[in-house]
Amino acid sequence: GAGVSQTPSNKVTEKGKYVELRCDPISGHTALYWYRQSLGQGPEFLIYFQGTGAADDSGLPNDRFFAVRPEGSVSTLKIQRTERGDSAVYLCASSSSGTSRYFGPGTRLTVL
């Protein structure tokens, strides 16, 4: 596709459930980033992939959060035992070496 896409656009779940959020980066972009943005706040870094490997996962808040990018393209952010505090917009971005970051539209996660 022409840009970064994310699915679903909205996800409502109950506390304690497991969710998966998907990011399709721009074709050929080797770098992929996940961010989280709470209402009224700026984006917060979660994890960065270079190819298939997580180059930096220091932003993941705890071990309930995990992300994969098995073939170096699509990435999935997985959240176990969701908590109300996980409610946020989860943003994905991709870039090629030395280029600007292109952001997806985000997935709005609401944990009830």
Added chain:
Amino acid sequence: KNEVEQSPQNLTAQEGEFITINCSYSVGISALHWLQQHPGGGIVSLFMLSSGKKKHGRLIATINIQEKHSSLHITASHPRDSAVYICAVDKLIFGTGTRLQVFP
């Protein structure tokens, strides 16, 4: 103290005014990004800078690596420029954003 600080936090302008948003950072960087986020909208990358100055339409971004400072300028501002402008530096550290409102 945040590693990336922006000023002002909020800015109101009349249509046509020249606008400057500032970003100061305290970490070593390879590049600095200016991003735009409209209310309820996604994030758009405006510029990626590692030195000097870049211009795109009415937008100009400058960076002074020695002073660890960058500015985003908007000439002839328009109501459609109303958005949150975010400065972000590698490694993936975001400023708190500047909320700009331009009134006709």
